[in-house]
Amino acid sequence: MTSLAPRSRRLALSAWLVALLLMLPEPARAASPDTVVLGSDQEAVSVTGIWMRRIYAEAFRRLGIPIEFAVYPTKRLSTTLDEGGIDGEFVRVHAYAAAHPNLVRVEEPVFSVQFALFTANPALRLDRLSDLPATPWVGALRRGVGVCENTLKPLLPSERLSEVTTPEQGLNLLLVQRIAFLCEIDLAMWAVQQSAEYKGVTGIRVLLPLGEPVPLYPYLHRKRAELATPLAATLKQMKAEGLIERYRREAAKEFS
Structure with missing residues (x-):
């Protein structure tokens, strides 16, 4: 009996150590970053x-x-x-x-980009934004372009300012002279005119820059x-x- 006691204690200790190791967390794996x-x-x-x-x-x-x-x-x-x-x-x-x-x-x-009023009408001139309300012109802006919304909505009544959802829609309205001006970003206007549909379009120009180039x-x-x-x-x-x-x-x- 006495000769089995140390062995029993060793077996019990080994079992306890195994159980303890099983309870420890697994080594941390390097998680793949989320997309x-x-x-x-x-x-x-x-x-x-x-x-x-x-x-x-x-x-x-x-x-x-x-x-x-x-x-x-x-x-x-x-x-x-x-x-x-x-x-x-x-x-x-x-x-x-x-x-x-x-x-x-x-x-x-x-x-950086330049916000501006664009036109397809060569006869239009506008020296200052403050002169815009005194004109009879109807214009448009792209919905969600904050600079255009914040600049033009306080100046013009809703019947003189419509909204479009894409630069293409705004450019089309300019080309068929449904609007006198479009408030847009120069990059967006440049990009539209790179497409095959508008590649030959000429005469679109800046009527009035709105402030300085914006980063x-x-x-x-x-x-x-x-x-x-x-x-x-x-x-x-x-x-x-x-x-x-x-x-x-x-x-x-x-x-x-």
Whole structure:
């Protein structure tokens, strides 16, 4: 009996150690980062859509994070991101963050754009925005473009200011002279005119710039706020390498 006691104790101790080891957590595995879904109002087949996708595909490749893209109308895009239905958006103005507390601005602009009133009528002249209400002109803006909405809606009654959902709709209204002016972004107007449908269109010009060129920033939903700093650093490096402009030229060449 006495000779079995030490052995029994050793067996009991071994069993206890095995049980303890089984209770310990498994070694942590490196979790694959979640796919980031970026939204845009630019279709993948548009020149701007191709340009933007190349920028962000390369940026997130460098970050080692899978990425997908989703397309929405401008207004719905804003609502979807606010609600966390997607993780981020290609670009918005700096002040956009103030009205959207659920979002985080990535503190590195991708590029700058010019907001302006465009026209197809060579006879129109407008020296100052304050002169616009005194004209008989009817115009349009793209729904969801905040600078245009905030600038024109206080100036003009609703019967003189309609809304469109795409730059193409606005350009068509200009070309058939349904409107005298369209409030848009120079990049959007440039992009539309790169497409085969509008390649030969001439006579579209800036009637009046609205302020100075505006830098545009990526935005993320706050649930992905940890990506803001590394994404900013990556975009800054890509700009230093000349990639942003190179991707723009490559995208335009596909439509030439």
